[in-house]
Amino acid sequence: MNFGFEEEQELLRREIRKFLDEQCPMEEVRRLAQSSDGYSREQWKQLAELGWLGLMLPEAYGGAELTWVDAVVLLEETGRSLFPSPLISTTLAGSAIADLGSEDQKGRWLPGLADGSRIGTIAFLEDNDVLGPAGIQLRGRPRGDAFLLSGEKRLVADVEQADLWLVPFRVGDPEDAIAIAVVERDADGASGRPLPSIDRTKRTGTLQLDEVPVGPDALLGPPAGASLGLSRVLDRGALALCAEVIGAAEAALRITVEFAKQREQFGHPIGHFQGVKHPLAEMYVEVESLKSLLYYAAWAIDEDPEVAPAAISRAKAYAADAFTRIGIDGIQLHGGVGYTLEYDIQLYLKRSKWARSMYGDADYHYDRVARARGL
Amino acid sequence: MDFSFSTEEEAFRQEVRGFLEENLPDPVPTTPEFLREWNAKLRAKRWVGFAWPKEEGGGGGSLIEQYILKEEMSLRRAPPLGSDFMGLAWVGPALIRHGSEAQKKRFLSDILDSSSLWCTGYSEPDSGSDLASLKTRAVRDGDEYVVNGQKIWTSAAKQAKWIFNLVRTESSSRYGGITCLLIPMDTPGIEIHPIDNLSGRPGFNEVFFTDVRVPVENRLGKEGEGWRVVMGALANERSGISESTEMTRKLDSLIELARNSRKAGRPALEDTSVRRELAAFDTRIEAMRLNGMRNLSRQLKGDPPSSETSINKLLRGALEIRMAELSLEVLGSASQLEGPWQNAALSFHGTVIGGGTPNIQRNIIGERILGLPKD
Numbered sequence: 002m003n004f005g006f007e008e009e010q011e012l013l014r015r016e017i018r019k020f021l022d023e024q025c026p027m028e029e030v031r032r033l034a035q036s037s038d039g040y041s042r043e044q045w046k047q048l049a050e051l052g053w054l055g056l057m058l059p060e061a062y063g064g065a066e067l068t069w070v071d072a073v074v075l076l077e078e079t080g081r082s083l084f085p086s087p088l089i090s091t092t093l094a095g096s097a098i099a100d101l102g103s104e105d106q107k108g109r110w111l112p113g114l115a116d117g118s119r120i121g122t123i124a125f126l127e128d129n130d131v132l133g134p135a136g137i138q139l140r141g142r143p144r145g146d147a148f149l150l151s152g153e154k155r156l157v158a159d160v161e162q163a164d165l166w167l168v169p170f171r172v173g174d175p176e177d178a179i180a181i182a183v184v185e186r187d188a189d190g191a192s193g194r195p196l197p198s199i200d201r202t203k204r205t206g207t208l209q210l211d212e213v214p215v216g217p218d219a220l221l222g223p224p225a226g227a228s229l230g231l232s233r234v235l236d237r238g239a240l241a242l243c244a245e246v247i248g249a250a251e252a253a254l255r256i257t258v259e260f261a262k263q264r265e266q267f268g269h270p271i272g273h274f275q276g277v278k279h280p281l282a283e284m285y286v287e288v289e290s291l292k293s294l295l296y297y298a299a300w301a302i303d304e305d306p307e308v309a310p311a312a313i314s315r316a317k318a319y320a321a322d323a324f325t326r327i328g329i330d331g332i333q334l335h336g337g338v339g340y341t342l343e344y345d346i347q348l349y350l351k352r353s354k355w356a357r358s359m360y361g362d363a364d365y366h367y368d369r370v371a372r373a374r375g376l
Numbered sequence: 377m378d379f380s381f382s383t384e385e386e387a388f389r390q391e392v393r394g395f396l397e398e399n400l401p402d403p404v405p406t407t408p409e410f411l412r413e414w415n416a417k418l419r420a421k422r423w424v425g426f427a428w429p430k431e432e433g434g435g436g437g438s439l440i441e442q443y444i445l446k447e448e449m450s451l452r453r454a455p456p457l458g459s460d461f462m463g464l465a466w467v468g469p470a471l472i473r474h475g476s477e478a479q480k481k482r483f484l485s486d487i488l489d490s491s492s493l494w495c496t497g498y499s500e501p502d503s504g505s506d507l508a509s510l511k512t513r514a515v516r517d518g519d520e521y522v523v524n525g526q527k528i529w530t531s532a533a534k535q536a537k538w539i540f541n542l543v544r545t546e547s548s549s550r551y552g553g554i555t556c557l558l559i560p561m562d563t564p565g566i567e568i569h570p571i572d573n574l575s576g577r578p579g580f581n582e583v584f585f586t587d588v589r590v591p592v593e594n595r596l597g598k599e600g601e602g603w604r605v606v607m608g609a610l611a612n613e614r615s616g617i618s619e620s621t622e623m624t625r626k627l628d629s630l631i632e633l634a635r636n637s638r639k640a641g642r643p644a645l646e647d648t649s650v651r652r653e654l655a656a657f658d659t660r661i662e663a664m665r666l667n668g669m670r671n672l673s674r675q676l677k678g679d680p681p682s683s684e685t686s687i688n689k690l691l692r693g694a695l696e697i698r699m700a701e702l703s704l705e706v707l708g709s710a711s712q713l714e715g716p717w718q719n720a721a722l723s724f725h726g727t728v729i730g731g732g733t734p735n736i737q738r739n740i741i742g743e744r745i746l747g748l749p750k751d
Contacts (some may be wrong), residue, residue, distance in 0.1 A: 002378060002379060002380065002381060002385075002440055002669070002672075002673065002676075003377065003378045003673055003676075004377065004379070004666075004669050004670045004672070004673035005377065005670075005673055005674075005677070006377065007377075070377045258746050258747070258748065261748060262747070262748065262749070269749065269751075270748075270749050272742070272746075272748035272749055273748065273749040273750070273751050274751065275735065275738070275739070275751065277748075278738065278739065278742035278743075278746075278748050278751070279735065279738040279739075279742065281742055281746055281748065282690075282737075282738035282739075282741035282742045282746065283690075283738065285687075285741050285745060285746060286687050286690050286691065286741065289667065289684070289687055290660075290663035290664075290666075290667060290687065290691065291663075293663055293666035293667045293669075293670055294659070294662065294663050294666060296377055296666075297379060297666050299377070300377045300378070300379050301379075304378075304379070304380065305379075305380075312662075315658070315659040315662055315663075318655070318656070318659055319659050319660075319663065322656075363652075364652065367651075367652045367655035367656060367659070368651070368652070368655070370655035370658055370659055371651045371652070371654060371655040371658075374631075374654075374655070374658055376631065376645055376651055376654060376655070
């Protein structure tokens with residue numbers, strides 16, 4: 002038993018930290034948040050060169066074949082910096098293709114995702130706002146051995162940035178009759194339309210599909226066989242998101258602690274008063290407990306897959322509530338300046354609002370925890 | 377990151393299960409005869425004081441195996457590993473670190489045999505959360521100390537044979553003026569007044585000391601070392617893991633209650649808020665378990681026990697309160713009556729306050745971990 006990161010992982014963390022401190026300090030985050038791309042292509046290229054885009058992909062396709070625990074290290078740091086990039090989306094797309102795709106498909110798409118020339122994302126949400134296979138109502142209309150897809154996918158992360166959209170659709174009535182198609186950006190009838198996100202460091206929008214043809218070579222796994230794969234990729238999304246939440250929540254805590262040490266009122270730094278000190282202590286309890294829940298879940302994904310879904314749901318449910326509270330308290334403890342555009346704490350509040358429902362909110366995940374416990 | 381156990385550790389788990397299978401009837405008897413026999417069997421296996429050094433009469437076991445032992449015992453609702461709770465938790469570890477050979481010889485085997493019973497004299501009427509302000513005086517007179525003062529909230533004072541007592545030997549130094557004395561409870565000048573807890577049961581006591589003469593050889597550690605002696609013992613083995621199995625059992629009972637109750641005309645388990653709350657409890661208990669494993673892992677690497685244990689103390693306190701409240705919600709109008717759940721909802725306060733109130737834990741985290749100014 003060892004509840005801690007390995008030396009190599011600590012090294013990885015230091016490298017990432019150094020890169021982000023140098024390349025993407027808060028002024029740069031703010032600039033990118035206002036840019037039309039929403040991320041820096043130059044930085045994206047560097048991420049690829051450092052090997053962080055293909056962290057978990059097979060070596061044969063340009064990846065480093067590391068584990069989810071390594072990915073947690075990377076994402077904690079990008080979360081800490083509020084690093085604007087399609088990193089989670091691309092990581093998920095890559096992991097789904099590696100998981101479900103044929104050798105041909107892996108050869109076609111994975112190297113591009115690993116070397117930064119292509120960005121991927123998953124379009125999993127529809128009008129009904131139901132997460133998972135049950136929520137997939139978009140039906141593929143068979144035509145020969147292909148399908149035609151028409152409809153709309155909502156709140157697709159990085160929809161406009163992506164070159165590959167992974168599109169789950171329904172091929173039959175049973176809940177798990179789901180296929181996943183890889184739709185390329187230049188496909189006829191497919192287009193991404195951005196929508197303003199509450200957190201400008203995270204981009205989102207709608208994917209319109211109008212009679213988009215998908216052949217058998219674009220389907221990941223057998224038709225009607227991707228339900229489990231979809232659940233798995235959503236689980237991994239929740240896991241990845243939690244890792245970013247840890248970094249961001251820890252940063253929000255650190256910023257607020259520093260503020261509380263410097264800001265003086267009534268002749269004392271305000272952190273001297275229990276009305277300030279105690280909520281900060283609670284924030285710390287939440288962050289550390291979330292770390293424990295998430296590290297276990299990340300380990301379980303690779304080492305004990307049976308317990309992973311419930312472990313991930315515990316982490317995401319906890320993260321949603323904890324980060325919400327940390328975002329709110331972070332602003333409140335700053336007082337008036339917390340409500341200004343100038344102070345960084347507001348950026349974390351916005352991230353907390355965005356993260357709360359992404360890959361399932363607390364209600365959704367607590368329901369899964371309840372089921373896992375036989376309730 | 378590695379949450380798995382080695383083959384030897386798994387084999388030890390099987391050994392514990394086998395032992396429980398053979399020796400622990402279901403339901404667990406509560407007669408003194410059974411308890412005596414039980415303690416003797418555990419002692420013979422050297423499972424009492426499992427991780428104490430072998431040369432002190434302990435088991436010399438590893439911290440991980442101790443965790444496994446406690447977890448399995450708790451899952452089967454076995455009686456504690458030895459009956460001298462305070463002796464095992466506080467006095468023994470302090471003796472091993474600071475005791476003279478004569479003191480170890482005199483006390484340790486009795487503690488392990490469950491033939492002694494210790495109580496602890498910490499709090500005083502004016503020194504609760506601010507323990508270091510304690511005023512019970514001990515004045516040296518030849519080969520003896522003469523003790524005058526009062527302790528409060530002393531559990532088991534009536535039954536105990538000895539008290540592990542903090543006294544002030546020097547008034548000018550707050551921490552450095554505290555000394556630890558081991559005092560037989562039948563020494564002339566000691567008077568015990570029970571205090572009824574809010575349920576009307578005798579829960580704890582006041583202990584008065586009037587010219588109580590204590591031989592100098594009953595001092596544990598040097599004069600003025602009492603604070604260090606106690607703080608070392610306080611941190612000892614408080615990883616909080618067995619607490620999480622205890623909470624899991626409580627949650628199981630609460631789920632049973634919900635399963636058999638109706639709320640607003642419907643099965644209580646179908647109530648969304650009840651389900652969500654139960655899943656949140658499950659998640660927080662899992663966070664406690666994993667936080668405990670993290671502490672254990674730190675100890676295995678040789679780090680000294682830290683203020684991190686305050687995290688689980690806070691989680692547990694909040695859980696006790698919320699779980700009790702949910703049980704009353706599930707009971708509905710019957711929550712107005714006396715009953716086991718209702719009584720539990722009155723009495724958890726002892727657990728939450730004992731060993732340091734939640735606000736004290738928040739101070740510890742705020743000041744020692746986050747570095748906020750002391751108030």
